[in-house]
Amino acid sequence: MSSTTGTSEQLRTSLPVPIHGNGTAETRPLTWRLAQRDEVLDIETYESLEGYQGLKKALGMGAEQVQAEVKNATLRGRGGAGFPAGIKWSLLPKADGGPRYLVCNADEMEPGTFKDRLLMEKLPHQLVEGMITSGFAIGATCGYIFIRGEYIKAARHLNEAIEQAKAKGYLGKNILGSGYDFELYVHTGAGRYICGEETALINSLEGRRANPRTKPPFPQVAGAWGRPTIVNNVETLNNVPAIVLRGAEWYKSLSAGKSPDPGTKIYGASGKVRFPGLWELPLGTTGREILEQYAGGMRDGLSLKAWLPGGASTDFLLPEHLDLPMDFDTIMKAGSRMGTGLIMVVDETQSMVALVRNLEEFFARESCGWCTPCRDGLPWGVKLLRNLEQKQGRTGDVELLQELTKNLWIGKTFCAHAPGAMEPLQSAIKYFRPEFDACVRDDAASLPPVTQA
Amino acid sequence: MMILTDKKPRVQIENILTAQEIHDIEHYMHHYPDPRAASLDALKIVQKRNGWVDDAQVAGVAQMLGIAVTDVEGVATFYNRIYRQPVGRHVILLCDSIACYLMGSEDLAAGLMDHLGIRYGQTTPDGRFTLLPICCLGNCDKAPTIMIDEDTLDLVSIQQIPELLEDYA
Amino acid sequence: MATIYVEGKEYPVSGADNLLQACLTLGLDIPYFCWHPALGSVGACRQCAVKQYNNADDQAAGKGRLVMSCMTPAVDNTYISIDDAEAKAFRASVVEWLMTNHPHDCPVCEEGGHCHLQDMTVMTGHDRRRYRFTKRTHHNQDLGPFISHEMNRCIACYRCVRYYKDYAGGTDLGVYGSASNVYFGREKDGVLESEFSGNLVEVCPTGVFTDKTHSERYNRKWDMQFAPSVCQQCSVGCNISPGERYGELRRIENRFNGDVNHYFLCDKGRFTHGYVNRDDRPRQPQHKQLGNLVNLSVDAALDKAIASLKGKKVLGIGSSRASLETNHALRDLVGAEQFSTGMTRREQALIEQVIQLQRTEGIHVPSLREMEQYDAVLVLGEDVTQTAPRIALAIRQAAKLEAEKMAAERKTQDWLAEPVSRIGQHAKSPVFLLSVTETRLSDIAVGECVASPVDIARIGFAVASHLSGAPATGLSEEALEFARDIADTLKAAKKPLIVSGTSLLEPALLEAAAAVTQALGAEAGLTLVVPEVNSIGLGLLGGKPLEEALAGEGSDFDALIIAENDLYRQLPKVIVQQVLSKCPTIVVLDHQLTQTAKQATLLLPAASFAEGDGTVVSQEGRAQRYFQIYDPSYYNPEISIREGWRWLHVIKAGLANLPVSWTVLDDVIEDLARAQPLLSGIQDAAPDAGYRVKGLKIAREPRRYSGRTSMRANLSVHEPRAPQDADSALTYSMEGYVGPQENSALIPFAWAPGWNSPQSWNKFQDEVGGHLKAGDPGVRLFDRLPKVPARTYVAPAAQTDAESVYRLLPLYDLFASGEMTQRSDVMHSRIAPAHFSLSSTDADRLGVKEGQALQVSSGAESLILPVSIREYLPIGMIGYPAGQVVPMPTDQPVSVQPALAAAGA
Numbered sequence A: 001m002s003s004t005t006g007t008s009e010q011l012r013t014s015l016p017v018p019i020h021g022n023g024t025a026e027t028r029p030l031t032w033r034l035a036q037r038d039e040v041l042d043i044e045t046y047e048s049l050e051g052y053q054g055l056k057k058a059l060g061m062g063a064e065q066v067q068a069e070v071k072n073a074t075l076r077g078r079g080g081a082g083f084p085a086g087i088k089w090s091l092l093p094k095a096d097g098g099p100r101y102l103v104c105n106a107d108e109m110e111p112g113t114f115k116d117r118l119l120m121e122k123l124p125h126q127l128v129e130g131m132i133t134s135g136f137a138i139g140a141t142c143g144y145i146f147i148r149g150e151y152i153k154a155a156r157h158l159n160e161a162i163e164q165a166k167a168k169g170y171l172g173k174n175i176l177g178s179g180y181d182f183e184l185y186v187h188t189g190a191g192r193y194i195c196g197e198e199t200a201l202i203n204s205l206e207g208r209r210a211n212p213r214t215k216p217p218f219p220q221v222a223g224a225w226g227r228p229t230i231v232n233n234v235e236t237l238n239n240v241p242a243i244v245l246r247g248a249e250w251y252k253s254l255s256a257g258k259s260p261d262p263g264t265k266i267y268g269a270s271g272k273v274r275f276p277g278l279w280e281l282p283l284g285t286t287g288r289e290i291l292e293q294y295a296g297g298m299r300d301g302l303s304l305k306a307w308l309p310g311g312a313s314t315d316f317l318l319p320e321h322l323d324l325p326m327d328f329d330t331i332m333k334a335g336s337r338m339g340t341g342l343i344m345v346v347d348e349t350q351s352m353v354a355l356v357r358n359l360e361e362f363f364a365r366e367s368c369g370w371c372t373p374c375r376d377g378l379p380w381g382v383k384l385l386r387n388l389e390q391k392q393g394r395t396g397d398v399e400l401l402q403e404l405t406k407n408l409w410i411g412k413t414f415c416a417h418a419p420g421a422m423e424p425l426q427s428a429i430k431y432f433r434p435e436f437d438a439c440v441r442d443d444a445a446s447l448p449p450v451t452q453a
Numbered sequence B: 001m002m003i004l005t006d007k008k009p010r011v012q013i014e015n016i017l018t019a020q021e022i023h024d025i026e027h028y029m030h031h032y033p034d035p036r037a038a039s040l041d042a043l044k045i046v047q048k049r050n051g052w053v054d055d056a057q058v059a060g061v062a063q064m065l066g067i068a069v070t071d072v073e074g075v076a077t078f079y080n081r082i083y084r085q086p087v088g089r090h091v092i093l094l095c096d097s098i099a100c101y102l103m104g105s106e107d108l109a110a111g112l113m114d115h116l117g118i119r120y121g122q123t124t125p126d127g128r129f130t131l132l133p134i135c136c137l138g139n140c141d142k143a144p145t146i147m148i149d150e151d152t153l154d155l156v157s158i159q160q161i162p163e164l165l166e167d168y169a
Numbered sequence C: 001m002a003t004i005y006v007e008g009k010e011y012p013v014s015g016a017d018n019l020l021q022a023c024l025t026l027g028l029d030i031p032y033f034c035w036h037p038a039l040g041s042v043g044a045c046r047q048c049a050v051k052q053y054n055n056a057d058d059q060a061a062g063k064g065r066l067v068m069s070c071m072t073p074a075v076d077n078t079y080i081s082i083d084d085a086e087a088k089a090f091r092a093s094v095v096e097w098l099m100t101n102h103p104h105d106c107p108v109c110e111e112g113g114h115c116h117l118q119d120m121t122v123m124t125g126h127d128r129r130r131y132r133f134t135k136r137t138h139h140n141q142d143l144g145p146f147i148s149h150e151m152n153r154c155i156a157c158y159r160c161v162r163y164y165k166d167y168a169g170g171t172d173l174g175v176y177g178s179a180s181n182v183y184f185g186r187e188k189d190g191v192l193e194s195e196f197s198g199n200l201v202e203v204c205p206t207g208v209f210t211d212k213t214h215s216e217r218y219n220r221k222w223d224m225q226f227a228p229s230v231c232q233q234c235s236v237g238c239n240i241s242p243g244e245r246y247g248e249l250r251r252i253e254n255r256f257n258g259d260v261n262h263y264f265l266c267d268k269g270r271f272t273h274g275y276v277n278r279d280d281r282p283r284q285p286q287h288k289q290l291g292n293l294v295n296l297s298v299d300a301a302l303d304k305a306i307a308s309l310k311g312k313k314v315l316g317i318g319s320s321r322a323s324l325e326t327n328h329a330l331r332d333l334v335g336a337e338q339f340s341t342g343m344t345r346r347e348q349a350l351i352e353q354v355i356q357l358q359r360t361e362g363i364h365v366p367s368l369r370e371m372e373q374y375d376a377v378l379v380l381g382e383d384v385t386q387t388a389p390r391i392a393l394a395i396r397q398a399a400k401l402e403a404e405k406m407a408a409e410r411k412t413q414d415w416l417a418e419p420v421s422r423i424g425q426h427a428k429s430p431v432f433l434l435s436v437t438e439t440r441l442s443d444i445a446v447g448e449c450v451a452s453p454v455d456i457a458r459i460g461f462a463v464a465s466h467l468s469g470a471p472a473t474g475l476s477e478e479a480l481e482f483a484r485d486i487a488d489t490l491k492a493a494k495k496p497l498i499v500s501g502t503s504l505l506e507p508a509l510l511e512a513a514a515a516v517t518q519a520l521g522a523e524a525g526l527t528l529v530v531p532e533v534n535s536i537g538l539g540l541l542g543g544k545p546l547e548e549a550l551a552g553e554g555s556d557f558d559a560l561i562i563a564e565n566d567l568y569r570q571l572p573k574v575i576v577q578q579v580l581s582k583c584p585t586i587v588v589l590d591h592q593l594t595q596t597a598k599q600a601t602l603l604l605p606a607a608s609f610a611e612g613d614g615t616v617v618s619q620e621g622r623a624q625r626y627f628q629i630y631d632p633s634y635y636n637p638e639i640s641i642r643e644g645w646r647w648l649h650v651i652k653a654g655l656a657n658l659p660v661s662w663t664v665l666d667d668v669i670e671d672l673a674r675a676q677p678l679l680s681g682i683q684d685a686a687p688d689a690g691y692r693v694k695g696l697k698i699a700r701e702p703r704r705y706s707g708r709t710s711m712r713a714n715l716s717v718h719e720p721r722a723p724q725d726a727d728s729a730l731t732y733s734m735e736g737y738v739g740p741q742e743n744s745a746l747i748p749f750a751w752a753p754g755w756n757s758p759q760s761w762n763k764f765q766d767e768v769g770g771h772l773k774a775g776d777p778g779v780r781l782f783d784r785l786p787k788v789p790a791r792t793y794v795a796p797a798a799q800t801d802a803e804s805v806y807r808l809l810p811l812y813d814l815f816a817s818g819e820m821t822q823r824s825d826v827m828h829s830r831i832a833p834a835h836f837s838l839s840s841t842d843a844d845r846l847g848v849k850e851g852q853a854l855q856v857s858s859g860a861e862s863l864i865l866p867v868s869i870r871e872y873l874p875i876g877m878i879g880y881p882a883g884q885v886v887p888m889p890t891d892q893p894v895s896v897q898p899a900l901a902a903a904g905a
């Protein structure tokens, strides 16, 4: 389907680059195995490619040491917020003999994001190993992979991987003779973006409506079934075995000076690019590299109007931001968030009003309905945007939208869903205000003149 | 005198749920420290029977898990992919989120609606298809995307639709 | 204690509350919706936003952030601003969002005028609509006879489900859907099952759930006349605020009493008021002449009474549903020797026993509110959900203490509702239920036992034995182990509570409860439920039991005065018939046309709680005063309803040729206090008639009371002077004092400037959700009386009946058992026809099936009712519908056989 007729001079490649590039275990810890084999599904193949070596090493190191290694590696969470995993783990209270849980956030419903899907579909054992290793580090007694219900193939592969791992003694009682017991289950969702929010995810895991929970107490203290719980993203957990195996220092070197944030990141691109896809690259790779070197540039000779750096809930950036390294702090400084790091590309033919309308419809529909600003504020925003899109806007509508972006902001709503919804809206208005204003119809002028009786 | 320290609810669901359904739900109940956690699993299991969940099934699930019917209903109506109304034999979920939107999902939706003669939320008169919008299917590099039953279809164009649908009788 | 700073001003606060609660306590207004003092904080509505600063410097520099005050602890050195412009603007936005879907149907909405949403909208200053799009709409459900449902008004604060499910333990109300389409209701149309559903109408901050019993004859809160009152439907004595218009009781709302019911009533209390408005009520004196009833004027009636009683030997029969004043007046009239309490021998003995136990050295009787703080509960026999429902709701709260304790261990405050339940999961403070059949508290019980009353007492004694180290015997190993488990659990608790009562007519149960309480020591509490609103008061007053008075020594009376007592509910029909037929003069005072009243030779219309003042004593020994809500003769001069004590005192004066010495309520109370030292405390139950606030009497009517000038236009366009109330400090007017007072017993209704809804109780409390300023109403009599020494009790012997022997067991139903409930039309659909209850074993033995008729006979009495089979019931026991049929003997075997004829009560 994708057209390859674009002849932009910027195009340095004419063929899609695979996710792993020319990766090796040293340079592309997440995807190098795919360079050997397109899918690493069975345990034997995985084992033959350093599989479960990280776990074995971890079991030998002891939990504290593993935690320390991950903390030293300053692995930042890949679920969007970039919170350092090691620090999150260290917030767990001391073991009290009761159960504690490790939950993998595989809900991946952030529009424009499809990285965890690939990791789970093609490398299920890597996540399983990451969970056992992380579970061991934090003393978890049981793990759940909370995967969105639409990822049917990924769930199947994970379940198969779990069975295989069990058969080989990597899971269950007394793992590899270490005395460590860990059960792992795949929990499938039934479609709700809010399930990705970690406390809503726990409610959902418990079989409840996925409303976010009060914080504090944080999940580390009182999470699933009231017990200490760690929630980490798929990609975050995928990093753990390699960190344990090769050490924190190696991990830090991976970003090759491109960013103070260590490691690699699965970047990706979608929208009007020649080769939409995913690539594991050093953290801090620039948007331009991703767009031009890997995604093949804009398709059909289109030009770039704006881009979302990491999912629907991040602020739009402009072409002028393309040369910034894509890491958490730099993108934050530029007025957006790296989010999931999968960029979405908007070309100059696209109406920003229509685009934002589409985004806000998503957020309004996916609101959990718990807090007032989000539940009732987002639908109002959608209606205003629909009016604007139909050139039926009224004077003050854009200001009303701006008011929303202030009022649905962090701290004012119960969770980060509504603020996420405001990010693309506020930046679209900021950068493309005239497009919005052009949709306002001056009612006084367009209404028929009033006839005096 | 009768001393009752263990009051397991007496469950009489045999005439509501099938033996297979009961067996499958029990399987999931063992995954969690609290049976309530299996509510979504259970709803998905019973939904397989007719493609949607009826009132009796909601009550059956509640009984099995030992929780209130209202709790099960609260869950059933919260999640996008539990259907509490009859649906067609096949449910077409059309991704209308941003990446697919950029790649023409609205035209695709219009085309599908035209072809099927229904709108979102409706079922074709022959009971074959129900069409629903869905948020990002995580298949953005192959947009626009639709999901029919358990199949995710990549790079769907309006022209392909008649052929694609043929596989779903 | 902690110090917080609001707008830079320093305030001392408790430190344990959240900022919202702390500020409201300080009298500072912050609007809110999802928070409720009894339900805690969940942070859903976002209405309570304030600006918080790290310190004074940041505040000066304007460096702050918005926080939800309900979710923020009011700890030391908290700096906030409520007036901050951003905070104000945000709060106005929240209401604006809520209004995007709210129908603005205030003019037709029954919440209007006492609506928290209206109040908060005004408070935030939102008054212009900018939203120009359509509103989402919902369909409504039929939730039964008590509650209307109008979902379009919903603002999704989630209070209803949090109250109904989390607080009250209901299961049939839920939240469905998501995003801007959340729906609160039942799974499908149907009667709300909880006994506490009525509180939804006050918990809901807008008009989604409203009082259906008020709908048919609706009027605004501001158009009703109120008085501080006390629920008459059971012995708990919840405080109520009934509202009247045009001489009709229109609805009953909760009246906050921080020691008793605080925010919640049961449905029986809230919705049982139709009997006050019944058409067939005696409203004028009536005299029976040649079998016909003739209306009399008050004077003629008094003359008639005096004439017909003069020189006669008169027996006075009082009543536990009548006020102390009326009972005292009757006793004063007939003399102590000729006064019967109107209770049966068995009931009176039980009440006397309860009084004795409550006065026993070392036994503590908690208030209702206090019960919520007991971390282990043992219920011996009493089915409190059916006999004293508000106690069941309190026990439910006690069961939550464990979760609060676990939360505290994780530094989570008890007002953080969701985290507390998350941390607590299924953990519950132990509640043991020993009952004769399944109960509605079953879901919170850690251990349950179904047994006969005597067997329950025996297990209770086994618990006591175990506690005092003397091993019990004579029970099965299983029962002994159960008793040991209970004993160990109660012993491990900080504060164990023992609950029992008189409803099963088994004295050994009360003794067992006392024995366990004594064995547990000073921290234990004992709660004993009695049948009627004034059973304890009457017990303290004393008198002869019915059987003795009617048939014992000195029963050669030739005139009877019966005050508010339907003898047919006390004694077998044949006996009552015999007594009444042989007595030429029967003066009955009642507000209901009971079977007894129908046999009166002279019927005097007595005031119900709505038209009269009086004092009643609750099961905890709390003397409480209720006040006249309206004067019915104002609307219809032909009505000559008077309090029982007034009739009786004038008759007495006439008979004794003495001047009338009790002209006002204070007179009778004074006399009563003098004559009855045990009851002298009742004088302090409420202020006397001379009480004034700022020189004013207390207004019964809200400030905006309207239509007074036309109220009687059907009678005369000349508006008479409003009735004058010489009996109390209340006035039939809006011109009087409204608001918090030095004495909390005289608050007729909840209202404060800007606060029209029941949320305005905030303004009357010392600490929001805590207690009323100046103390909660009522006087705990037993705290003032000398104690009696503790004694020991002996377990009853086992009942060893032969297999074919059947005994009767009174079974109670919240609605069906109540005399006044039965007389309130709205209850009819909630009252099942009378039936016998049997275990399936006994049904098989007797060869009867569900619905078939069974005949139970004892002596001359015989009753045929259809059978209903219950899962749990002691073998050999047949449950009869207490209160629905004539009293049946429970202390001796009965003969039972399937009846051939169709059953009928």
Ligand SMILES: Cc1cc2nc3c(=O)[nH]c(=O)nc-3n(C[C@H](O)[C@H](O)[C@H](O)COP(=O)(O)O)c2cc1C
Residues within 6 Å of the ligand: A076, A077, A078, A079, A080, A081, A082, A083, A085, A105, A106, A107, A108, A109, A110, A193, A194, A195, A196, A197, A198, A199, A231, A232, A233, A234, A236, A237, A415, A416, A417, A420
């Ligand atoms: C509305 C919302 C949706 C989210 N969705 C996801 C998601 O789909 N996947 C994910 O990993 N994190 C998601 N997050 C972030 C999680 O709350 C959480 O921060 C993350 O799972 C933590 O993992 P990490 O520390 O490994 O990044 C979401 C957050 C919000 C507020």
Ligand code: SF4
Residues within 6 Å of the ligand: A194, A211, A212, A366, A367, A368, A369, A370, A371, A372, A374, A375, A413, A414, A415, A416, A417, A418, A419
């Ligand atoms: S912001 Fe509020 S309504 Fe929106 S998803 Fe979060 S908690 Fe739910």
Ligand code: FES
Residues within 6 Å of the ligand: C020, C031, C032, C033, C034, C035, C042, C043, C044, C045, C046, C047, C048, C049, C068, C069, C070, C071
């Ligand atoms: S009252 Fe604080 S958020 Fe609702």
